[in-house]
Amino acid sequence: MSGPAGFLIFFLTYAVVYAILAIGLNIQWGFTGLVNFGVAGFFAVGAYVSAFMSGSPSPYHLGGFGIPFPFALLIAMVVSGLFALILGIPVIRLREDYLAIVTIGFAEIVRLIIVSERNITKGPYGMGVIKPYKEVISSPMYGLFYLGISLAILAILYLAIARVVGSPWGRVLRTIREDERVALVLGKNVNWFKLQVLVLGSMVFGLGGAVFAHFFNFITPNHFLPMETFLVWVMVMAGGSGNNLGVIIGAVAVRGLWEGMMFLSDVLPQGVQIGAVRLGVIGLLLILVIMLKPEGILGERKTASDIL
Amino acid sequence: MQLLANGIIMGAIISVGAVGLTLVSRILHFFYFGYAGMLVFGAYFTLTFFNFVELPLVVSLLLSIGLLAALAIAIDRLTFKSLRSRGTGPFGMMVVGIGLELLLRSSVRLIWGSDVMRFELPIKRALVFPFDVRITTNQLIIIGASLLLMYLLHLFLDMTKIGKAMRATADNIELAKVKGIDTEKVIMWTWGLAAISAGAAGFFLALDTRLVPIMGWKLLLPLFAAVILGGVGNPYGAVVGGMVIGLSQEISAGFMAPSYKPAVAFVIMTLTLLVKPSGLFGRGG
Numbered sequence: 001m002s003g004p005a006g007f008l009i010f011f012l013t014y015a016v017v018y019a020i021l022a023i024g025l026n027i028q029w030g031f032t033g034l035v036n037f038g039v040a041g042f043f044a045v046g047a048y049v050s051a052f053m054s055g056s057p058s059p060y061h062l063g064g065f066g067i068p069f070p071f072a073l074l075i076a077m078v079v080s081g082l083f084a085l086i087l088g089i090p091v092i093r094l095r096e097d098y099l100a101i102v103t104i105g106f107a108e109i110v111r112l113i114i115v116s117e118r119n120i121t122k123g124p125y126g127m128g129v130i131k132p133y134k135e136v137i138s139s140p141m142y143g144l145f146y147l148g149i150s151l152a153i154l155a156i157l158y159l160a161i162a163r164v165v166g167s168p169w170g171r172v173l174r175t176i177r178e179d180e181r182v183a184l185v186l187g188k189n190v191n192w193f194k195l196q197v198l199v200l201g202s203m204v205f206g207l208g209g210a211v212f213a214h215f216f217n218f219i220t221p222n223h224f225l226p227m228e229t230f231l232v233w234v235m236v237m238a239g240g241s242g243n244n245l246g247v248i249i250g251a252v253a254v255r256g257l258w259e260g261m262m263f264l265s266d267v268l269p270q271g272v273q274i275g276a277v278r279l280g281v282i283g284l285l286l287i288l289v290i291m292l293k294p295e296g297i298l299g300e301r302k303t304a305s306d307i308l
Numbered sequence: 309m310q311l312l313a314n315g316i317i318m319g320a321i322i323s324v325g326a327v328g329l330t331l332v333s334r335i336l337h338f339f340y341f342g343y344a345g346m347l348v349f350g351a352y353f354t355l356t357f358f359n360f361v362e363l364p365l366v367v368s369l370l371l372s373i374g375l376l377a378a379l380a381i382a383i384d385r386l387t388f389k390s391l392r393s394r395g396t397g398p399f400g401m402m403v404v405g406i407g408l409e410l411l412l413r414s415s416v417r418l419i420w421g422s423d424v425m426r427f428e429l430p431i432k433r434a435l436v437f438p439f440d441v442r443i444t445t446n447q448l449i450i451i452g453a454s455l456l457l458m459y460l461l462h463l464f465l466d467m468t469k470i471g472k473a474m475r476a477t478a479d480n481i482e483l484a485k486v487k488g489i490d491t492e493k494v495i496m497w498t499w500g501l502a503a504i505s506a507g508a509a510g511f512f513l514a515l516d517t518r519l520v521p522i523m524g525w526k527l528l529l530p531l532f533a534a535v536i537l538g539g540v541g542n543p544y545g546a547v548v549g550g551m552v553i554g555l556s557q558e559i560s561a562g563f564m565a566p567s568y569k570p571a572v573a574f575v576i577m578t579l580t581l582l583v584k585p586s587g588l589f590g591r592g593g
C-alpha cells in the first residue's frame with residue numbers, strides 16, 4: 001500500500017512503538033516516581049537483540065539465530081531486563097537527580113558500544129532486520145498486517161499493566177511515589193520494589209525496541225539518540241503521568257506533531273532544517289509542561305470512588 | 309607521554325567548564341543540562357565576533373561572555389525564577405533545563421547551521437617537546453589561559469564580598485539566608501560566573517577542535533563527572549575533578565578504542581556516587 005493510506009499505516013505503527021515505550025516509562029515514572037533517562041538505551045538493546053535473534057546467519061554481525069519472531073521479542077525483553085538489573089543493583093538507591101544523570105550516561109554508553117563494536121552490530125552502517133511472516137502475507141498488505149501485530153501487542157501490554165498496577169503490588173508503587181517514608185513505615189523494601197519496576201519498565205522498552213526493529217527493518221545507532229528518551233518523556237508528562245490511556249494519547253499526539261512538522265518545510269524559508277525545528281519544539285514542550293501543566297493533560301484517574 | 313599531554317589539555321578545558329557548572333548545580337539546587345547550550349553559544353558568539361566582525365580574539369571572547377551572561381540571566385528570569393518562587397523541586401528544574409538544552413542547540417543550528425566551523429587562524433606546525441610530545445600553540449594558549457582564568461576565579465571567590473557570599477550560599481543555603489545574604493543577587497552573580505566558565509570552556513574546546521552544535525552535549529557527561537568527583541558546589545574540587553577526568557579519558561585511549569572516552573567519565577562518576585557521593589573533598593556522606 002502506498003500514498004496516503006500507506007503513510008497513515010506507517011504513522012500509526014510508529015505511534016504504537018512509542019505508545020509501548022510510553023507505557024514502559026509510565027510504569028517507572030508515572031506510577032512509581034522512578035526517574036529513568038535511559039529509555040533510548042533499553043530501546044536500542046531490545047531492537048538489536050531481536051535483530052540478532054531473528055535474522056539468518058551473517059558473517060558481518062552477531063547472529064542471526066533464525067529464532068521465530070515471538071521468541072525473539074521475548075528474548076529482547078529478557079535481555080533488556082537483565083541490563084536494567086545489572087545497572088539497577090548498584091544505582092537504584094541514588095537520589096533522583098543523580099539517577100537521571102547515571103541513566104542518561106548508561107544510554108549513551110550503550111550507543112557508544114553499538115557504534116564501536118562493528119563486528120557485532122555493523123556499527124554506524126546499521127543492520128537489516130527481517131520482516132516476520134513476510135512469506136505468508138502478500139507485500140501490498142504487509143504494512144497493514146504488521147500494524148495489526150503491533151496493535152495486538154500494545155493491547156495485551158495495556159491489559160497486563162492495568163492488572164499489575166491495580167494489584168496490591170501496584171498500590172505499593174503508588175505509595176512509594178507519593179511518599180517513600182510511608183512505604184518504609186509499612187515495612188516495604190522500597191529499593192527492592194524500585195529495582196523490580198526498573199526491570200519491568202525496561203523489559204517494556206526492550207519490547208518496544210523489538211517491535212520497532214521489525215517494523216523499520218533497518219536499525220542504526222542514530223535511531224537511539226538521547227532525543228528518543230526525551231520524546232517519550234514528553235509523551236508521558238503531557239499525556240498525564242500515571243494514566244496509561246493518557247500516555248497512549250500523548251504518544252499519538254507527539255508523533256503526529258513530529259511527523260506534521262515535516263509539512264512545515266513547504267512554509268519555512270529555504271535552508272531551515274526540520275531537524276533543528278523539531279529539536280526546539282520538543283525542548284519547548286518539555287519547558288511548557290513543567291511551567292504550565294505539571295500534572296499533564298489527562299492526569300491520573302483517582303482510584304478511590306469518584307464520589308469520595 | 310603524548311597521551312599525558314593530551315590529557316592535561318582536555319583536563320584544562322573540563323576544569324574551566326566544571327567550575328561554573330558546580331556552582332550552578334549547588335546554588336540553584338539542580339543539575340542544569342542547559343549548561344551544554346551555554347558552552348556552544350559561547351563558542352559560536354566568539355567565532356562570530358572573530359571571523360565575521362574581525363575583532364581581536366580576546367575582545368571577541370570577552371564580548372561573547374558578556375552576551376552569554378545576559379542570555380543566562382534572561383533565561384533565569386523567564387523560567388527558573390518563577391519555578392523557584394513556586395517551590396518546584398530539582399526534578400522539575402532539571403526537565404526544564406533539558407528542554408532549554410534542546411532549545412538552545414536548535415537555535416544554534418538555525419542561526420549558524422549544522423556544518424562544521426573553525427576559527428580562521430593561521431595554521432601553525434605543532435611544537436615538538438622532549439619524548440616527541442607534540443603540542444600546538446593553540447593548546448599552549450588554552451593551558452596558559454585556563455591557569456590564568458582559574459587564578460582570577462580563585463581571587464574573585466576568595467577576596468570579593470560577593471564571592472564569599474557565593475561560597476557561603478554554596479556551602480549552606482539556609483544558613484546564608486539566615487545570615488542576610490540576598491540569594492537572588494547571588495544567583496545572578498552565579499549566572500555571570502557560569503557564563504565566564506562556560507564561555508571560556510566552549511571557546512577552548514572550539515580552538516582545540518572545531519565547532520559543531522552537538523559539542524556542548526558531548527562535553528556535558530565529562531563535566532558532570534568532574535563536578536560530582538570534586539564534590540557538588542566545590543569549585544576547587546571541580547578543577548581537580550576536571551583534571552582527573554581529562555587525564556583518565558585521554559590515557560584510556562592508549563589501551564581502549566578512543567570512542568570509549570565518555571565511558572571512562574561515566575564509570576568514574578558512577579563509582580564516585582556509589583562509594584563517596586560527596587566527592588573527593590566532601591565531608592562525610
